Amino acid sequence: MDELILELKQKIVEALNLEDVKPEDIDENAALFGDGLGLDSIDALELIVLLDKTYGIRLADPKEGREIFRSIRTMAEYITKHRTK
Amino acid sequence: MKNRVYINGSCAISSQPTFEGDFLDNINENVQDNVLPVIEPNYRDYIAPPAIRRMSRAVKMGIVASKRALGEACLELPEAIAVGTGMGCVQDSEKFLRAVLDNEEQYLTPTAFIQSTHNTVAGQIALELQCKGANFTFVDGSTSFESALSDAAMQIELGDIRNALVGGVDENTPYCLEIYELDNIIKPRHEAPFSITDARSKGVVFSEGASFFVLSDERNEHTYAALADVDFRNDVPDTGVFIGDFLSRNNLDIDDIDLMLSGRNGNSEDLAGFDTAETLMRCTKLYYKHLSGDYFTASAFGFWVACNVLRSGHVPQLLKPVGTPSEEVRNVLIYNQFRGKGQSLILLQKV
Numbered sequence: 001m002d003e004l005i006l007e008l009k010q011k012i013v014e015a016l017n018l019e020d021v022k023p024e025d026i027d028e029n030a031a032l033f034g035d036g037l038g039l040d041s042i043d044a045l046e047l048i049v050l051l052d053k054t055y056g057i058r059l060a061d062p063k064e065g066r067e068i069f070r071s072i073r074t075m076a077e078y079i080t081k082h083r084t085k
Numbered sequence: 086m087k088n089r090v091y092i093n094g095s096c097a098i099s100s101q102p103t104f105e106g107d108f109l110d111n112i113n114e115n116v117q118d119n120v121l122p123v124i125e126p127n128y129r130d131y132i133a134p135p136a137i138r139r140m141s142r143a144v145k146m147g148i149v150a151s152k153r154a155l156g157e158a159c160l161e162l163p164e165a166i167a168v169g170t171g172m173g174c175v176q177d178s179e180k181f182l183r184a185v186l187d188n189e190e191q192y193l194t195p196t197a198f199i200q201s202t203h204n205t206v207a208g209q210i211a212l213e214l215q216c217k218g219a220n221f222t223f224v225d226g227s228t229s230f231e232s233a234l235s236d237a238a239m240q241i242e243l244g245d246i247r248n249a250l251v252g253g254v255d256e257n258t259p260y261c262l263e264i265y266e267l268d269n270i271i272k273p274r275h276e277a278p279f280s281i282t283d284a285r286s287k288g289v290v291f292s293e294g295a296s297f298f299v300l301s302d303e304r305n306e307h308t309y310a311a312l313a314d315v316d317f318r319n320d321v322p323d324t325g326v327f328i329g330d331f332l333s334r335n336n337l338d339i340d341d342i343d344l345m346l347s348g349r350n351g352n353s354e355d356l357a358g359f360d361t362a363e364t365l366m367r368c369t370k371l372y373y374k375h376l377s378g379d380y381f382t383a384s385a386f387g388f389w390v391a392c393n394v395l396r397s398g399h400v401p402q403l404l405k406p407v408g409t410p411s412e413e414v415r416n417v418l419i420y421n422q423f424r425g426k427g428q429s430l431i432l433l434q435k436v
Contacts (some may be wrong), residue, residue: 017138050194
């Protein structure tokens, strides 16, 4: 799990072009949207594509995203259970 | 009665240190490179980190130049924004198209697509300023800036708006430059040293940049000049007639023009138009593309040079004057074209 969390942090920094953020500085339990990393709706779309492209996960119900993208840890837990690649 | 249009603020980001310095201070003419890299400001001094992370260089240059020009004009919120760009946001267009190919049309991310459109620069400027006024982008080759300028000026002249932010911006990418070089738009490196007066071969020394201006119906202590007229045509059968008609409609004679700022660029394809225009005009000629390089909105840099000449009353030798400038410069004519197409004339007057 720790390895996947670190990988996710790196991929998120790269995909969202978070220039001032180092992967190791991201708290895996902090909120991705709102107060934590401060991501927005365009970032949410980027994360959906990231899940599909890297882990073979297609979100059938967009409402699921709210819980899955709550933090890096919730993303990692969901990926561990549902990844196809 | 039309309102008069004044230029009250300006900022140029170019291949010269025009952003930080005063008018053409610390300039070095680079005759060795066929592409002149732009000297970029520290964008983070002007744009918040959460916003900057998605912005391409064209957007960043446009926003920073806009903020500087507005600051100089002491205007917080323009009533309209008009931006000219020849190529738009090439960086994000390339990124998006590359992703289409690399991922076999799957997994397309939204950011590059959203940012790839030509009107991204004007849109992002509006978002930064929270400007809800008219927002137009003009894409018309070498007359893109003139189109934007003309639109904003007409709105002010007619009294629809009292002020506007107008600019020209273009960015390059390594792939884009490679294509231009293959197409002889850029001169081959081995022809260095380059000179705008040496037009033996096709192509130009290429560059990029952003030049923005604040137009207003009211002059103030920062006013550079008055914009009297703009005209541009895609095809001009006779450059002499084009200039003659332009001067006539402004009730001017050839000898009323004190300075001509020519967009001469060393391209053999452009030689005829520049030769005709410069032979016709008997006044002192000045040049700027040996400093800025050429690109689709380079004439916006020329406009910035002319504004500064008029306000300072000083003609720097760096502009390679041909002839002795008259003691009092009142009328400046800017002439430009690209590959024989998109000819333009701008008339600026001292205030």
